Amino acid sequence: MDSHCNLQLSNIHREFLSILSKFYKTHRYGRFLLKVVPEIHEEKRLFLDFIAKHLKITLPIDDKFISITNTNQIRKFVGKVVKKICDELFQVVCQRSVELNIYTKEIRCDSKAEKVFYGERLDFIDEEIRKKELLLFLMNSRSHSPHINLLRSFDALELDPDRTPNYIQALLNDASLPQVEDEVDEAYTKVTNARKRLNFLEIVDNEHLSYDSEDEV
Numbered sequence: 001m002d003s004h005c006n007l008q009l010s011n012i013h014r015e016f017l018s019i020l021s022k023f024y025k026t027h028r029y030g031r032f033l034l035k036v037v038p039e040i041h042e043e044k045r046l047f048l049d050f051i052a053k054h055l056k057i058t059l060p061i062d063d064k065f066i067s068i069t070n071t072n073q074i075r076k077f078v079g080k081v082v083k084k085i086c087d088e089l090f091q092v093v094c095q096r097s098v099e100l101n102i103y104t105k106e107i108r109c110d111s112k113a114e115k116v117f118y119g120e121r122l123d124f125i126d127e128e129i130r131k132k133e134l135l136l137f138l139m140n141s142r143s144h145s146p147h148i149n150l151l152r153s154f155d156a157l158e159l160d161p162d163r164t165p166n167y168i169q170a171l172l173n174d175a176s177l178p179q180v181e182d183e184v185d186e187a188y189t190k191v192t193n194a195r196k197r198l199n200f201l202e203i204v205d206n207e208h209l210s211y212d213s214e215d216e217v
Contacts, residue, residue, distance in 0.1 A: 007088045016081050019046050072125055079123035090117045131172055146211040154200055157187035
């Protein structure tokens with residue numbers, strides 16, 4: 001790439017690209033071969049070693065019984081590295097697009113690509129904070145509107161209050177949803193009119209509902 005374009009990348013960015021290249025050429029398909037089964041986690045080790053090295057932290061890479069939490073420190077670090085690489089490559093795309101009079105650089109509004117190439121950060125920490133603020137607003141007893149009153153008119157499922165952090169995690173991250181799916185499904189067995197409830201849930205995010213008065217629920 002550097003032989004054609006002058007990319008302003010440091011050693012850390014090239015090291016990260018090397019990890020991606022090794023994964024693409026070796027580990028991506030290597031996991032399907034029986035002879036490499038003992039090395040099936042090598043791709044994970046490469047990435048975690050990279051993080052531990054540059055953040056100067058210790059990660060339990062060899063302990064199969066301890067999960068590694070994706071902390072904000074890690075998210076900021078990886079997001080910053082990826083963002084720099086993406087910005088450099090996008091600059092090349094934009095420059096060539098102008099030279100060739102094509103529209104390759106155009107990106108659909110509100111897409112993930114727009115965030116990657118036009119956004120300022122890729123750690124998604126601000127997005128998580130905003131989602132939590134929206135949850136607090138909806139939970140606040142001082143928040144009132146016909147739509148909020150409609151939401152409150154339906155009883156909540158009988159879930160476990162002690163599992164509240166897990167429920168919030170499931171709302172913020174789809175990867176955490178499987179941890180609570182069985183609880184929700186079990187709670188549905190106690191719902192007397194599941195069809196009515198499902199019909200209601202289909203419209204809770206509809207912004208075009210109309211109400212006869214401000215007090216209607």
